[in-house]
Amino acid sequence: MTKRRVMLVTGAGKGIGAAVARLAAERGHDLVLTWGSDRAAAEATAEACRAAGAAVELVQADAADPHATTAAFAAGDARFGRLDAFVGNAGTTGPASSFLDSTDATWRRVFEVNVLGLASACRQAARRMATSRGGTGGGIVIIGSRAPAFGSPFEFVHYAASKGAVDPMVRGLAKELVGEGIRVNAVAPGMIDTAIHASAGVPERVARIVPTVPMQRLGTPEEVAEAVLWLLSDAASYITGAVLDVSGGR
Template structure:
């Protein structure tokens, strides 16, 4: 696609990898729409951060488990910033950790509603706007998956891992469908990264040491390392890459 105005919508952009991606993308000239569900103050702080550095950003509430919210999110972004040219699906939840024999149907349904169906509907809305078949100019999408999807997750995370496995399978299929219509779609699979979602558990020194011992590089990842990789996947530097799963995990797992 051309190097005209770039508008990036980030779901789950108020914290963690999404927030870091927003800040760095703004520095690269993207106009940013930060979606959030409950982190109102944090989302507005990221927007203010970007504004003080001369960038343009807005914060938009919306629940990824709600189709009407997703449609409205895209419409409001377009009204405020122009056509959505880039999308990062970063919103996600852990669900409830536990063994299969402890599953709760409602918790499972919500996990998949947010991590899978919500992400797919965001991709639907993006395709309707970006695809040359619909009069768009193309675009790039990055779906945030997880290394958990590659081997079923760490103990107690089988449901979360299954949701991320679905993201990867969908990414591959979707990428092929729209490859000739100017849209690239790739998946980033972070390993254990220090974010608001993980810091509670990583504050436990014993847990953190066991995690770091299982990573070939011997350390956990940082949000900025994920953000820089996402920006590369969004950029023309990765122009011949679509349908790829990129592992950003310090080498994966040593089992």
């Protein structure tokens, strides 16, 4: 069993997940990293983490598939024999569309990844950390979104609705798991400089929304990662059930 702290990050190939993984590696964690479709990006993230001194187990896993999630956690067990932190980052916006033009398939996929898949992964993590089940406690941070506050009309109502499940999940898990030595919190990013908008088919969205951000700029994945690592650190030892906005004031 490794003596270093072990963190599992879902959707760690790029964007916020990759930034969390790199920062965790720099700060002394070994890592289990899952990725969905972009092997090259995932391998690049893993190599950067190894260069920072981390041992890395890289696992392909569709975040909507509970069997794949179970296999990813099992791979971490076999490699490291422990789990100290879990970051539920994997998510999907689905394609941009008005509500009238959205499809049942889009709604189903978005909720399978962002809600059901997330719950499954949190359950796997909590079972390993829970003191009543032989764990030593730990921390969970979920990557939520500021989208529920706005509803994302004409573009991402399906995504905003799915991310609206994060806050009550965090509050419920925080209260249920605190006796197991597990703190549960969330980070709610605003407009962050990733490829998420372009991949959803609305690359112009950034230019349209940035002027509404009080700080008048995009955030960076690294700024979100700093919030995640802080919430998982001993510096945040009296914080559980919190949702921390990282949104430039928006």
